[in-house]
Amino acid sequence: MSVRKRKWTTAKGVEREAWIVDYVDGKGARRLKTFDRKKEADAFKATATVEIREGTHVADSDSTTVKKAGDLWIKACDGLERSTRDQYQQHLDLHIVPFIGAEKLSKLSIPIVRSFEDQLRTGNADLQADDPRREPRSPAMIRKILVSLGSLLADAQERGLTARNVVRDMRGKRRKGKERKAERRQKGKIKVGVDLPTREEIKAIVGAVEGRWRPLLLTAIFTGLRASELRGLRWSDVDFDKRAIRVHQRADRFNEIGQPKTEAGERTVPAPPIVINTLKEWKLACPTGELGLVFPNGVGNVESLANIINRGLMPAQVAAGVVVDTGEKDADGKPIMKARYTGMHCLRHFFASWCINRVANGGLGLPPKVVQERLGHSSIMMTMDVYGHLFPRGDDAEELAAAERALLA
Secondary structure, eight states, X not given: OEEEEEEEEOTTSOEEEEEEEEEEOTTSOEEEEEESXXXXXXXXXHHHHHHHHHTOOOOGXXXXXXXXXXXXXXXXXXXXXXXHHHHHHHIIIIIIHHXXXXXXXXXXXXXXXXXXXXXXXXXXXXXXXXXTTSSOOOHHHHHHHHHHHHHHHHHHHHTTSOSOOHHHHHOOHHHHHHHHHHHHHHHOOOOXXXXXXOHHHHHHHHHHOOTTHHHHHHHHHHHOOOHHHHHTOBGGGEETTTTEEEEOOEEOTTSOEEOOSSGGGOEEEEOOHHHHHHHXXXXXXSOOOTTOBSSBOTTSSBOOHHHIIIIIIHHHHHHHTOEEEEEEEOTXXXXXXXXXXXXXXXXXXXXXXXXXXOGGGTSOOOOHHHHHHHHTOSOHHHHHHHHGGGSOOSOSHHHHHHHHHHHHO
């Protein structure tokens, strides 16, 4: 491998010069790469020498664009859930290709990816309204897009289309730590009365909800099942004798039945008497279908999440008085109220807090590991990141006084 200067004169008589790296790649093919400065040529020579020795070097002519590599990556995702594939396709079509789709993989660098990240963050208000590069993306969305870009490049690496995964190179431990802190600051801690109902609100909802939505919402409140798990729950997974519910499948947003996303999602959750007794009554009136679902729609198929929220959760809150003022008034001049909580996950948050709270305060007082298992989290870290601040500290004034008396008695 050699670096040499080349001088020539253009057709218009202008003298030009450049630095050429002349080398043979891992396939035995002779390659020439041109640089404006010797420093750049020397840097490429050093990198290419190592890559050729390790068998990872990819010449520019053998590389491809981000868009073409993205198409290959999407095809390789056939084994994933439909919702996951659709999310990857949206990241590619709406965020990655409009900005860097024409870039060659071999020319991607950390500065280029950082510039791409900055463009996602700021957008460009001077572009036309229908241009996907116009609107800025949120920090959470940028993080997801970069994860998808990293997966795309990892797939391209395995295909021999690029030697580096610059996204993985740029995301060191220090950077990840900063991102996690920034994300936690953005999300904030979940709060009682804001993200999850209070004990009084839950009691009001339990007393107000009726009809076909009562068994579903009671099960959500007292078992913490995700909405997808409730929609995919079968009667064969309800053990009335042992008062337990087994989670073995879920219904995705396309109403397709499949396994839980993670191994930890498959679990058995104890159910209190109010849930078991209500389900026994509901089983007599439940619409039947081939799927054997506990909470189907009127013809026995998977119920849509929108129906559960709009026809079940929202009216139940309004009937229970768990509402907020919209600031608008009806024809009679009375304030228009709406449900305080907008998604089913608020009930899952409440279940987590119920598991965590002290028995003296009406909770179960379960240790973190058991809470993780009940919720079906893949790791204890996830449980503690979301709910760690809800666990009793064990060092309040009354408990300290009791511990002192026990020690010195």
